[in-house]
Amino acid sequence: MIPASFDYVAPSSVEEALQALAQGGEEAKVLGGGQSLLPVLRMRLAAPTTVVDLRKLTELRGVRDEGDAIVIGSMTTHHDVTRDPLVAEHAELVVKTIRTVADPQIRHRGTFGGSLVHADPAGDLLAPAVALGAEMVIAGSSGRRTVPASEFFLDFFTTAVAPDEILVEVRIPKHTGWGSHYEKFNRVAQAWSIVAVAAAVRSEGGSIAEARVVLTNMGSTPIRATGVEQALVGQPASDEVIRAAAQHAAEGTSPMTDGNADGDYREHLARVLTGRAVAAAAGLAVQGG
């Protein structure tokens, strides 16, 4: 299908983009790479009156080093994020996750910030953002503010970014030397996650010193599996410990039932995938359920 008509602007600065959004009002929509928005427009699930294209904002592309954190520009494509040496060294979980997103063509166009703001609960980048304690830098007419990832995702397709604001960059504290893994369950290539688990582990002398485990698509927003994390910390990184810890994965969740899976099957998947994700992150050979 062909999208409904809209006015189009491609501003050349963040300030101009914010003005365009303010003028467009509630019915204005930001266009990043378009890999989520274009299908939505084509299916006419949305019909914004104004589309504000950020493609000319080159200052929002790229990754830089800020000492204890790396900063990823919101318009950096998935492809470019996976090729960036800073991300590989300090936020390996992000690289491993993006490799599972959609397909090469979509990764060439889709943007890091666009995925986060779209906030599809089955979207893959939400869980690693929470796991790594990312901070979202949001620009608005009154300046910039920073929102931690744990407070950024509010509901299905809803974030802390207001209609007249733009996510400009994402600060990720360096997790240098952490082991990480993203374990995703879907049935066919390029499908969304039915359930997925992001795990990052810092080991010290054979024990797990710190652990972050976050679930994708087990609720309307990414869910941190704190019960699993607590069961891991201070323990040896053994198969037995990880299996036992993974049993806590679905605690406190109430996953949806849809055409892909029942809620209780999702809970089962959360436990199995958590075991695999943590084992891989801790450097153990991945074993079955």
Next chain:
Amino acid sequence: MTRIAVTVDGVKYADEVEPRMLLVHYLREQVGKTGTVVGCDTSNCGACTVHLDGRSVKSCSILAVQADGSEVTTIEGLAREGQLHPVQQAFHDNHALQCGFCTPGMIMQSIDLLGDNPDPDDAAVREGLEGNLCRCTGYQNIVKAVRDAADMMSSGAGPAAERVSPSSVAGGGR
């Protein structure tokens, strides 16, 4: 209407387009590049794959206005002086198609894949083509064709390949 300037298969175009016009419709209806096809219309099938500034993209998921100032290569821009691109030739030689509808997208994505990985194994070919669906062949001959093309495009290959060295074809030598 918005004015755009796009280079398609080496020719510069300047056109007035509706902002809602998809790149694939611009290529087919305004520029006449009907070699690029619309398959699923939901960005799943990859039949509409073209190169935008040297990278494979699904042209049904891009607005024509987003391509302003860019260079687009379609399946129609691959052959040089009547000689097929090695990937086109390999698809022909290996019977890598039946109905042929997915072929333009398969070939464009295969060229992108070979630019990143000049010597992929079967698994790497299948992974690299995960965004392209074929409903006829079962993919066996497509995988064979891509690996055959990789051989043809590799340096040190026979004289036939040297006539179309990787640096002289889109996507090669990146």
